[in-house]
Amino acid sequence: MNDTDHQNKDISPIAQDAPDPVRQEGTNARKNKIIKKATRLFIKKGYAQTTMRDISKATGINLGNLYNYISSKEDILCLSFETYHDPAMEWFRREGILEMEDPKEQLQKALRQMLIAIHDVMSEVLMMYRETRVLPPKFLKIVLKKEGDLVSLFETIITRGMEKKVFNVRDPFFAANMLVFQLSLYPLRSWNLKRYSREEFLALSEETILKAIVPDFP
Amino acid sequence: MNDTDHQNKDISPIAQDAPDPVRQEGTNARKNKIIKKATRLFIKKGYAQTTMRDISKATGINLGNLYNYISSKEDILCLSFETYHDPAMEWFRREGILEMEDPKEQLQKALRQMLIAIHDVMSEVLMMYRETRVLPPKFLKIVLKKEGDLVSLFETIITRGMEKKVFNVRDPFFAANMLVFQLSLYPLRSWNLKRYSREEFLALSEETILKAIVPDFP
């Protein structure tokens, strides 16, 4: 009731870099465990089909006790989104990609970075595509905003490349949308793409995506 | 009790076009109505959040009576997949695309056809992406098979174009997968693409997709 829900900024991956590991580490470890295990269940069975009892069993944490770490089942889903959604963009920014000079190199590096990131959490991405609907409206807005931001980032890169005449697309915003969407090819279509090794897949994706933007590629 | 929201105006169009007044028409019309209304509910609220009571209310068919037309809630989902999944490929075949000579023209026509088809049932496509997980394994296999078939079709076209040197991709199977995936851009990303009119969107999609396959396009 009068508790503030969603005090969950504390699961950011940045915490791993923090030189000060002397906190309520136990509590956080528990919380992370819940998120991780629950995410696996959401992936395997779907959010609606996963019960709190499942999560209790999977984490080994007593059902009632679970609620000392999270505030509701929905809360876990939101936390899961935060855990697997944010890092992608964090990594993106951290690499200083926005400061790169050559648009072609810039696009290529950003693209590869994202392809790898998404490939490595592909089940989570698939789950998020599926369960977005269940998010509480407030949180949904945040998620879509972040997703929109990622598109904008690529739009900026593409626009710069257009001005420098190294890229050629009819509509940078559309191209950015398509590009970001294409990043999810593997998570959403992995059942038909098993024949490719990780490296093969990354190379093929990169080439195919860039072809639509960079003339005379490769 | 005093419900009056039985908007029964949407008898399945197929039933109306059929020149054959088969006797079980009534039964079939009912079944189609159930599928259609249930699909709208699945789209709006999600499969898990839609109750049989919702479907009963939406169709105006008594809850118990519903089970005279369908055998379970899951059954309705499968029927919904069939209804909106099959036509796409049916239209595809019906147009005699497979018999066309010029690969470029062939690809272009097939692509446009599919883009239109998917754009017009985009909500249904989005729903299917979301709820695939719920399908019983047996039926899931069928759905994936069909989806794989569609990819194969495009693979065939692309391969022919490669042989005729009018297309240029590194891996036809991969290209076909990416192409089929790109078809779903609108259903899955419509929230960020509202600024485009239907025609604008179709043109942009077509161009972007072809660029990765046809050299010197347009």
Next chain:
Amino acid sequence: MNDTDHQNKDISPIAQDAPDPVRQEGTNARKNKIIKKATRLFIKKGYAQTTMRDISKATGINLGNLYNYISSKEDILCLSFETYHDPAMEWFRREGILEMEDPKEQLQKALRQMLIAIHDVMSEVLMMYRETRVLPPKFLKIVLKKEGDLVSLFETIITRGMEKKVFNVRDPFFAANMLVFQLSLYPLRSWNLKRYSREEFLALSEETILKAIVPDFP
């Protein structure tokens, strides 16, 4: 959700007088049974300590099925209040007390009427005193309004008697409040009043209450 709760004007005791017993009698009978049995449980164990399972067991109606007749546990409490709260005032009005000429006779009749009515549902009155807190705010307002109306009725009677010099109180509104409160003596203090027969109790109450209002009574 989109059902209209509290469609429960149909439990008024008047229904018993109705010459037309051809309705959804079955449903209503069930609902009344639930209210009645649940009220007994609320009386015996208290609202919070009574579980829906208790009510299911007491009524012989399956737990899930219960919800076809009522919409929530809280709903049952409200229905119970309506059932046992309203009749008192209905009876009051029906007797045409407001039209009586002689204030003394009028007050005496009204008082006796109410004493009897309350004596006969004393456990229910006690329960209502106890559980008022649990009512949803909206419904609580209605209940207090009705209670206030009853006080106003007596205030009117007393004021008229004052004008006619047959009553003597310093403050009619206060006197009416005290009078209405005194009506509940038996429900709230029955544990200490067992020694009196019903008739003894009614006579003593009437006399004691009137003494404070009518000079030289009896």
Next chain:
Amino acid sequence: MNDTDHQNKDISPIAQDAPDPVRQEGTNARKNKIIKKATRLFIKKGYAQTTMRDISKATGINLGNLYNYISSKEDILCLSFETYHDPAMEWFRREGILEMEDPKEQLQKALRQMLIAIHDVMSEVLMMYRETRVLPPKFLKIVLKKEGDLVSLFETIITRGMEKKVFNVRDPFFAANMLVFQLSLYPLRSWNLKRYSREEFLALSEETILKAIVPDFP
């Protein structure tokens, strides 16, 4: 976590008045604090709706630690009854009312004393009326016994007044019951009596109550 609502200003007044600095004072102060804070919660939210966590938060005493001072939630309720129930009668006795000669003066003083006492703890009285049901049978018996004793006290006074011909009631025991009940008018009906100041209310109550006992009053 970051709670700061520990309003610890209300150490029990009894502890402050006590001239005896017993060593377990700390423990007793804690216990009194628990009772006091819990009572406020019982008043505001009801016994069933108040959780031990609420009490822990309100007192600033750790949840587990709470059980070092009280033995159960029910125990707190009993202690609360004792705290607010006993003083009334203590004050009564302390004033030496039982030794007074003139019955009229005696009744008037006793009555006023009780009216004031109850008026000042009216929320507590209301709470006790509501939650009596929850008391364990053994303790309930004690409470009712005390309440019965209070009635007996007034019965004695009234009987003496009858013998001295200064009072006139048909049944002293009934009159005493009614009188004691009338004392609770304010706690149970305060929502309809806000228009009176404390002094107005006390005067009106006194007059109305006495009218039923003392002939030719005032």
Next chain:
DNA sequence: GATGAATGAGCATTCATTCAT
């Protein structure tokens, strides 16, 4: 004494499905 994580029984409510009529 103090802490707060742990326990597990219990609660109101929902819902797909069945079945007698």
Next chain:
DNA sequence: CATGAATGAATGCTCATTCAT
């Protein structure tokens, strides 16, 4: 075919109380 009451297992969540530290 149609009805709608009936079933009962399941679900998310709460909470008094205990206990190791």
